[in-house]
Amino acid sequence: MARVTNAQPARRLMLVHAHPDDEVTGTGATMARYVAEGAQVTLVTCTLGEEGEIHVPSLAQLEAKQADQLGGWRVVELERACAALGVSDHRFLGGAGRYRDSGMMGLETNNHPRAFWQADLEEAARLCLEIMREVRPQVLITYDDNGFYGHPDHIQAHRVAMRAAELAEAEGFGPEKIYWTAMPLSVLEGGIEAFKGMDDNPFADVESVADLPFGHPDDEIAARVDGTDYYEQKVAAMRAHATQIPDNSWLYGIAGDFGGEFMGVEYFTIVKGERGEVSGPHKWESDLFSNVVTP
Ligand SMILES: CC(=O)N[C@H]1[C@@H](O[C@@H]2[C@H](O)[C@H](O)[C@@H](O)[C@H](O)[C@H]2O)O[C@H](CO)[C@@H](O)[C@@H]1O
Numbered sequence: 517m518a519r520v521t522n523a524q525p526a527r528r529l530m531l532v533h534a535h536p537d538d539e540v541t542g543t544g545a546t547m548a549r550y551v552a553e554g555a556q557v558t559l560v561t562c563t564l565g566e567e568g569e570i571h572v573p574s575l576a577q578l579e580a581k582q583a584d585q586l587g588g589w590r591v592v593e594l595e596r597a598c599a600a601l602g603v604s605d606h607r608f609l610g611g612a613g614r615y616r617d618s619g620m621m622g623l624e625t626n627n628h629p630r631a632f633w634q635a636d637l638e639e640a641a642r643l644c645l646e647i648m649r650e651v652r653p654q655v656l657i658t659y660d661d662n663g664f665y666g667h668p669d670h671i672q673a674h675r676v677a678m679r680a681a682e683l684a685e686a687e688g689f690g691p692e693k694i695y696w697t698a699m700p701l702s703v704l705e706g707g708i709e710a711f712k713g714m715d716d717n718p719f720a721d722v723e724s725v726a727d728l729p730f731g732h733p734d735d736e737i738a739a740r741v742d743g744t745d746y747y748e749q750k751v752a753a754m755r756a757h758a759t760q761i762p763d764n765s766w767l768y769g770i771a772g773d774f775g776g777e778f779m780g781v782e783y784f785t786i787v788k789g790e791r792g793e794v795s796g797p798h799k800w801e802s803d804l805f806s807n808v809v810t811p
């Protein structure tokens with residue numbers, strides 16, 4: 517049984533994401549910050565994103581219904597994004613190509629025999645456990661039980677990560693703290709105002725934040741990680757995912773109009789472990805490793 521070696525950094529963060537590009541949008545600044553601070557950041561991506569859209573016209577024929585090569589291309593996009601963030605430890609769950617992108621909830625692609633949505637949970641969790649046993653992360657990040665916005669692969673990534681953490685706990689090396697990606701309602705409400713008048717307004721049809729499948733009251737948020745110093749790395753990593761994030765994406769609008777204030781700050785709820793120092797009106801933690809005692 518592998519044990520923490522002297523060669524491993526003192527602080528170790530593991531993230532379990534569903535598709536290439538998820539690592540950037542929800543946790544890119546957090547990853548870049550902890551890498552810069554000397555932590556080991558291990559990214560686990562569960563699928564290759566084969567069923568995604570393609571926003572690069574010259575690559576359109578790679579789509580699943582044609583050449584079905586988008587997954588391979590997104591492997592390269594992910595490598596480039598990790599390089600931009602400074603992340604050197606990336607794994608595909610079960611190895612590249614083990615689990616296939618299931619497509620949006622309810623689509624026929626959910627039933628593909630290799631779809632992650634069809635994965636045997638125990639088997640997939642044990643594959644995740646193997647990485648956890650090697651890395652022994654003190655902090656684990658994944659999605660909430662709705663996968664943040666209800667995508668089947670995100671829901672499955674949550675289930676696999678949480679089951680792996682449970683199995684690791686039983687073997688005596690579970691993560692000390694577990695966080696789920698989140699967004700405060702106050703930030704979403706600010707976004708709705710800020711986007712009015714933008715061409716690519718993601719909130720165009722949204723009357724109220726209550727209409728969104730995600731968002732937490734500010735007091736339910738546990739941690740606000742300030743990665744504003746790394747927002748340029750985050751934007752560079754977003755650009756690496758060109759098939760998923762088009763040049764006219766609202767995400768770049770935010771980056772342009774608000775800089776690191778929005779793109780460089782990422783939020784989490786906590787579902788395991790004791791928070792360390794908290795501050796501000798909503799008592800948010802600023803360091804995911806605060807209060808960690810596990811060597
Ligand atoms: C951020 C994320 O999880 N993206 C997934 C998602 O992509 C969506 C999908 O292409 C949908 O058809 C679009 O309308 C929507 O705008 C996209 O965000 O689902 C894809 C298929 O499972 C997945 O490849 C992509 O990474």
Ligand SMILES: [Zn+2]
Nearest residue numbers: 534535538667
């Ligand atoms: Zn995703």
